[in-house]
Amino acid sequence: MPQAKRLILAHLWFAFAALAAAAVLGVWQMWARSPLPAPFLTAEAYFASVTAHGTTMAYVMTTLFIMGFGYYVAETALERALPGRTWAWLGFVLGVVGALMAAATVFAGRASVLYTFYPPLIASSFYYMGVVLVVVGSWIWCGLMITAMAVWKRANPGKPVPLAMFATVANAILWLWTTVGVAAELFFQVIPAALGWNLAIDVGLSRTLFSWTLHAIVYFWLIPAYIAFYTMAPQAAGGRLYSDTMGRLAFILFLIYSLPVGIHHLLMDPEQANAFKFLQVSLTALVVVPTLLTVFTIGASMEIAGRLRGGRGLLGWIGALPWDRPMVLATGLSFLMLWFGGLGGLVNMSYGMNAMVHNTSWVTAHFHLIFGGTAVIMYFAISYAIWPVLTNRNPLSLRPQRIQLWLWFIGMMIMTLPWHYLGLLGQSRRVATFDYANPIIAAWGPWVVVSLFGGLILFASVLLFLWNLLEFHRTPAVIAEALRARYALAVHPPRRVPSTLNGFALWNVLVFIIMAAAYGYPIAQFFVIGPPQAIVHRVDGTR
Amino acid sequence: MPETEEAILHSEFRWALVAVGMVSVIMLALIYAGLVQHINPPSNIENIDPNTLHLTGEFTEANLGTSVDATGQVTSRIVATQFTFQPQCFVVPENHPVILRFASPDVVHGILITGTNVNTMVVPGYISQIHTVFTKTGDLLMPCHEYCGLGHSEMWATVRVVPKDEFKPDAAGRASCASG
Amino acid sequence: MAHTQPEALDQPWRLWASIIVLLALAFSVVFGFLVLPVVQGHSVGIDPFTAICRAIGLSPGSPAVDQPRSAAKAEPTTRVAWSTDLLRTLSRPGESSLATADVCAGCHGARGIAPTSQFPNLAGQSAIAIYKQLHDYKSGSRVNAIMTNIAQALQDEDIINLSTHFASAAERGLDQKTSEVVDEDTLRLVERGDPARGLPACNACHGFNSGGPIETPSLSRQNKEYLASQLHAFKSSDRRNDIYTRMRSIASKLSDREVETLATFYASTLAY
Numbered sequence: 001m002p003q004a005k006r007l008i009l010a011h012l013w014f015a016f017a018a019l020a021a022a023a024v025l026g027v028w029q030m031w032a033r034s035p036l037p038a039p040f041l042t043a044e045a046y047f048a049s050v051t052a053h054g055t056t057m058a059y060v061m062t063t064l065f066i067m068g069f070g071y072y073v074a075e076t077a078l079e080r081a082l083p084g085r086t087w088a089w090l091g092f093v094l095g096v097v098g099a100l101m102a103a104a105t106v107f108a109g110r111a112s113v114l115y116t117f118y119p120p121l122i123a124s125s126f127y128y129m130g131v132v133l134v135v136v137g138s139w140i141w142c143g144l145m146i147t148a149m150a151v152w153k154r155a156n157p158g159k160p161v162p163l164a165m166f167a168t169v170a171n172a173i174l175w176l177w178t179t180v181g182v183a184a185e186l187f188f189q190v191i192p193a194a195l196g197w198n199l200a201i202d203v204g205l206s207r208t209l210f211s212w213t214l215h216a217i218v219y220f221w222l223i224p225a226y227i228a229f230y231t232m233a234p235q236a237a238g239g240r241l242y243s244d245t246m247g248r249l250a251f252i253l254f255l256i257y258s259l260p261v262g263i264h265h266l267l268m269d270p271e272q273a274n275a276f277k278f279l280q281v282s283l284t285a286l287v288v289v290p291t292l293l294t295v296f297t298i299g300a301s302m303e304i305a306g307r308l309r310g311g312r313g314l315l316g317w318i319g320a321l322p323w324d325r326p327m328v329l330a331t332g333l334s335f336l337m338l339w340f341g342g343l344g345g346l347v348n349m350s351y352g353m354n355a356m357v358h359n360t361s362w363v364t365a366h367f368h369l370i371f372g373g374t375a376v377i378m379y380f381a382i383s384y385a386i387w388p389v390l391t392n393r394n395p396l397s398l399r400p401q402r403i404q405l406w407l408w409f410i411g412m413m414i415m416t417l418p419w420h421y422l423g424l425l426g427q428s429r430r431v432a433t434f435d436y437a438n439p440i441i442a443a444w445g446p447w448v449v450v451s452l453f454g455g456l457i458l459f460a461s462v463l464l465f466l467w468n469l470l471e472f473h474r475t476p477a478v479i480a481e482a483l484r485a486r487y488a489l490a491v492h493p494p495r496r497v498p499s500t501l502n503g504f505a506l507w508n509v510l511v512f513i514i515m516a517a518a519y520g521y522p523i524a525q526f527f528v529i530g531p532p533q534a535i536v537h538r539v540d541g542t543r
Numbered sequence: 544m545p546e547t548e549e550a551i552l553h554s555e556f557r558w559a560l561v562a563v564g565m566v567s568v569i570m571l572a573l574i575y576a577g578l579v580q581h582i583n584p585p586s587n588i589e590n591i592d593p594n595t596l597h598l599t600g601e602f603t604e605a606n607l608g609t610s611v612d613a614t615g616q617v618t619s620r621i622v623a624t625q626f627t628f629q630p631q632c633f634v635v636p637e638n639h640p641v642i643l644r645f646a647s648p649d650v651v652h653g654i655l656i657t658g659t660n661v662n663t664m665v666v667p668g669y670i671s672q673i674h675t676v677f678t679k680t681g682d683l684l685m686p687c688h689e690y691c692g693l694g695h696s697e698m699w700a701t702v703r704v705v706p707k708d709e710f711k712p713d714a715a716g717r718a719s720c721a722s723g
Numbered sequence: 724m725a726h727t728q729p730e731a732l733d734q735p736w737r738l739w740a741s742i743i744v745l746l747a748l749a750f751s752v753v754f755g756f757l758v759l760p761v762v763q764g765h766s767v768g769i770d771p772f773t774a775i776c777r778a779i780g781l782s783p784g785s786p787a788v789d790q791p792r793s794a795a796k797a798e799p800t801t802r803v804a805w806s807t808d809l810l811r812t813l814s815r816p817g818e819s820s821l822a823t824a825d826v827c828a829g830c831h832g833a834r835g836i837a838p839t840s841q842f843p844n845l846a847g848q849s850a851i852a853i854y855k856q857l858h859d860y861k862s863g864s865r866v867n868a869i870m871t872n873i874a875q876a877l878q879d880e881d882i883i884n885l886s887t888h889f890a891s892a893a894e895r896g897l898d899q900k901t902s903e904v905v906d907e908d909t910l911r912l913v914e915r916g917d918p919a920r921g922l923p924a925c926n927a928c929h930g931f932n933s934g935g936p937i938e939t940p941s942l943s944r945q946n947k948e949y950l951a952s953q954l955h956a957f958k959s960s961d962r963r964n965d966i967y968t969r970m971r972s973i974a975s976k977l978s979d980r981e982v983e984t985l986a987t988f989y990a991s992t993l994a995y
Contacts, residue, residue, distance in 0.1 A: 042914040271669055272586060292558075351583070352582045359655065429690075432695075437919050537934040537935065540932060600793070625935050650934075
């Protein structure tokens, strides 16, 4: 049982409480957008809700979960106590205080700027400072992850860092690089405007800085799911990880290529030029590669498990897998959603097709599916896997866990597939009420209702998830010996790996070089050209 | 499957080549579209001061809408502002190259035109420019698709695509939904 | 021994990683910065240098299409333009002796609260809104028999002082006994707008936390007759100094009855 279990549980419970609260808002939002009359629906209420839902799901739930899971990996994979636990608690407190501060400001109607901030719309400074506190808390986590790995390496010279920890630290380093963009935007532009020090803002620069963060952050969210794919799913299936080396390589490729691609979120923007858009789209093509590698490696690992259980034939091993185990089931469902979400991503990155879907419901559907689906279903599975170790209790039954995962998958598919279709029909984003009397818009109505139904299923899944976690505390503790974390073994566990696959020095240098090429002039141009600035529009009730 | 580590890495490497091949095909398709059909994302580093947008020149209120210049080039100029487009309806000819130019005097907006691949952000400080051809006649919807404030949901315009023979600019070269 | 072996393992990784990254960058630069713009420009007669400049963003336009020529100038509907300095000036509290003199107080009241409903209250109004309207009267962008002459006699400094003076004056109080009962339809227009007519909620600009256009005036506790007359003026386009038809496009979609009920609402409702 990890020594930091209270720290870990605190993070995870806060993350999931936030998830539940944001889920309520999500259901209301879908209801508001549908032809069915919804209560409390005003423009003010809707956009405050969208801001709260987005901020919670994107910044609070994710960061707190990833921090807690990271502390868990640090203690169990490295088999040592977490260094600097007091610092970790400080990081947690900053995260909670920041989240509550931001939430309070949003619910007071003084921060309806959406989680993407949209300057020159400027909210109350308390909102931004709340977000900053969450990020600063996560930076403490990054420092502790890097420290934990460094301490372990010194105590174990020449030995390969366990893959789960290597990947976690890759994620921590990715996060440090990622947050530079949004931190620069907030510290130099948005917060000074919110405090009244600037009355105008360079919108092109802020959008570009935010784009730096906007893509890499989704990999920050996704990597814990991949950690589960590589280090937990093969073990849960009773097999072995096909290749430890390829695992390390995949995480390294994510670190390098998640960052210099943010401008693909600005493909339709006037302030960036063709050549740099092409450059970043080419690099985006490369960030597809580690996912493709993962699909192969994990597929092969599962095949090992399936054949060990007697599966025969080209695909017979699939049926032989132990689908009754939540981690295996979640991995399968996650891969299905990854297929759809990944295809959607390929559409988004090609600018001819992107022009048909940009800022339509397709985009919303895409990220709910790939993040809410592929990543978050693995967050659930990870929780089911680590709760026994954290609480030293076994679940009463695995059946409610499987039901919850199926509900999440089914709900996500029902919610997002029609939503993709609506985007192709031209339904635009962030609209509180549609004019369903218009014949073009009326055709969308039935599909919006179907999506709403999917959202309700998701909400039921969230409630069942919380119930399943609480159930753990109703079972008696395992007395005999502490339940231990078990990570997947590779087919050939490496005795030694090159230091490039055991550390990040070279990769940080390459990240710096690529970022300079991809973002150097795109950011510098704002200082060279000095475009006109837009006057600030305050949404916090002050002039 | 007692594969050796070497065999494992070999199969992974072969798959990596397939993966890189697949993404290369995507990039080649993009390059092909760029070279042959001139498909580019709408980029136009052309600055204009949002605070004086309404005062003089191209984007004064009376100058907005569709106009045809002496060489026959059709250009539509539209302003996106909180919370309306000006003009709220503009007319374009079918099957004729059209240049759309958008600007904002205040916050970020964006537009798409339903049934087409016309899509761009409208960022204060910049003129967004799209070169396109409308291939089907009728009234199309043009919503603002980027959050611009509490009135965003009601910010819609109409694009009227008319057959070429019905597209009749006046003596000054201006065409509007009422006439055209 | 443990020291040299990982280094021998490292060499190929370092080498190949750097080669691949640099190759990826080189591919992108060659195609994105050179091949695509030059080929695109060539087919429409744009020289390679211009095409590349456009592709990098050093000049406006597309590398694949000619730039449109700029169009003729036209008369603007207002001559006021905002700058950060002006906004800062207008945000400071101010005083003006003109405000209490007969020239203003005669119609707008000694404390900015008008004695009759056809003239607007100025007390507690946005300084920015007042500034714009005075300048618009002065330049002829907005026309009124009385205000045009008065405004033309004012200097810019007077206008600034008047604006800040009235902005810091106390708003008109509301008599609870005369506050009218609000009907559902009016409240819906104020809080939700009407998607069918493309009408944003009035709150979307006039609400306290809207983040709408900078010169948006506050409507609460304004006078009913004045509000109604302005909505009618926007509706008929007699008043044209709203930038880019922001109010004309809204007022033209309101029925006469809605104009009346909205004017009553803002004149008398406590909550707003």
